[in-house]
């Protein structure tokens with residue numbers, strides 16, 4: 049079952065760092081090198097103020113701290129599971145900060161950084177992983193759809209929503225999140241066909257973190273993912289997913305094009321999942337520690353910090369204040385999680401339908417009576 | 429030779445034997461190779477049988493089942509792993525419109541010896557789509573067979589029998605019981621795959637269960653015994669075809685029948701079984717056939733799954749109601 053890779057040239061995927069198992073990707077957009085040097089790209093200029101830069105740094109640090117705290121909470125039995133975004137902070141903050149009012153995001157289960165940019169309370173994400181609900185935030189008010197666990201399904205939703213925007217003459221767009229593994233799903237491919245066919249204002253934002261649980265990228269594709277877009281009839285672009293500036297610039301441009309009626313774009317954010325797939329996973333079974341070491345050198349936060357310091361945009365006092373804020377956030381997340389009440393049993397009956405059916409209402413009454421029969425006594 | 433095995437390990441050994449017995453057996457699924465599956469059911473098999481026989485597939489369930497059909501047409505025996513119950517639905521079209529119908533469509537020229545392994549059921553504290561019981565969808569589909577194992581012995585033999593069987597089989601594995609242990613005599617002669625089995629004798633009520641609920645039913649029977657009630661427990665084992673003769677025999681003696689499953693009660697297996705038991709044993713029944721199952725709601729967030737899932741108390745409650753009738 050070996051596949052010949054004669055057409056797949058293997059070259060350095062990120063300038064300055066080798067990942068020989070990955071296919072060629074010549075057009076990686078980068079504006080901030082892993083060393084924190086600002087570089088220009090002919091197609092993607094970006095003008096960010098000092099304040100915006102500091103805000104981006106703050107976002108990155110805070111979502112990482114949230115993530116680390118959530119992983120710790122899971123280890124301590126407070127969460128059933130946690131899907132870490134470690135290593136993907138820049139991809140998510142860059143994409144999330146490119147959204148404008150009126151745009152709507154359609155996340156997978158890992159987009160905590162995007163949730164952050166939409167003002168979703170971290171505890172409303174935590175509650176899903178604690179098993180309290182399926183995500184506690186209001187998907188309408190936040191314009192951040194609920195997490196979708198079935199791989200790829202949300203790409204069609206984002207496309208349909210975009211078709212609705214188009215019908216309404218709204219100058220807004222949708223941002224569909226997906227992973228590298230998800231690109232193999234039939235529904236994802238259907239979404240791209242629909243988006244192209246109707247020139248829908250949707251941007252497919254693929255975080256290529258190199259793995260679908262244990263399965264490496266090569267099992268999903270023999271060409272760089274961004275090149276797939278051409279086959280569907282819209283532009284594809286590969287961006288350094290660990291470079292928050294480049295992601296912001298590329299996603300902004302793609303969303304702007306969509307809003308202006310130029311149709312979809314596929315953005316491949318080239319990144320790496322630094323943690324396990326979820327807290328249930330053991331990545332030592334399928335990947336080498338050396339790979340991780342390599343990607344550590346491309347850390348999405350370190351490069352921003354280096355740039356901020358070097359360019360004098362931020363000083364030690366600023367970094368200290370962000371640290372302090374992160375400590376506060378972690379504390380709030382911890383307390384909020386530990387003290388989060390369990391939902392009442394009747395919650396499962398509450399919103400099954402817009403109009404409760406008589407059958408389900410009767411079942412709920414039976415359930416309540418049954419539960420009440422235990423009041424004051426132990427289950428036998 | 430007798431070994432103490434978990435259900436998970438029994439499946440692993442059973443698959444190994446099936447692969448040794450027939451070079452046409454090919455395992456396909458997401459993360460089943462190098463990782464050995466998220467539940468490690470295929471642990472070590474890729475290492476020993478190679479990447480051609482234990483295939484880490486692209487992330488596409490329709491692809492897994494659709495290509496399995498083609499491989500089966502070509503004489504292979506695909507054993508497809510669906511990572512979790514809730515993720516079988518992208519493949520549902522292939523299973524229902526193709527896998528189930530091709531034998532009939534081809535007038536028997538194209539057998540479909542495909543096994544679709546699905547870890548099913550709840551109780552593991554998971555997020556959405558990881559705790560479902562979709563058996564009725566498949567049992568409702570002519571052309572498919574559906575079995576559910578409840579213990580290591582059946583897991584070990586059942587998977588081998590399913591792989592050797594000429595028809596497509598949805599093979600349901602009770603995920604929350606993967607770690608339950610029992611002695612398995614790997615030199616024994618197994619009983620038939622499509623047969624139910626009385627796993628505890630009793631005189632007052634017949635309780636039917638399959639998969640993860642068999643243990644719950646047995647625990648309920650134990651508790652009932654302490655209260656002086658004698659509960660017979662039948663492990664259905666096969667859901668399609670149903671093997672109800674042992675059930676009818678039992679109900680004719682006890683006059684009372686309770687069916688337990690995790691799936692929502694409405695149009696679940698319990699409905700079919702209640703109808704058949706009523707049709708066949710009407711004159712022996714002292715009480716209507718009662719059903720204990722999940723509520724007609726989406727499987728709830730894990731903090732509520734204890735309330736959602738049938739447990740010892742709810743089974744006993746049904747036993748009481750059957751007795752009081």
Ligand SMILES: Cc1ncc(C[n+]2csc(CCOP(=O)(O)OP(=O)(O)O)c2C)c(N)n1
Nearest residue numbers: 197198199227228229230259260261458515
């Ligand atoms: C339809 C479906 N099949 C299988 C799964 C189980 N599963 C959860 S995450 C995952 C891998 C996803 O990989 P990718 O799309 O690259 O996203 P990542 O997790 O790397 O962010 C799989 C197979 C699922 N959630 N949905």
Ligand SMILES: [Mg+2]
Nearest residue numbers: 227228259260
């Ligand atoms: Mg991935």
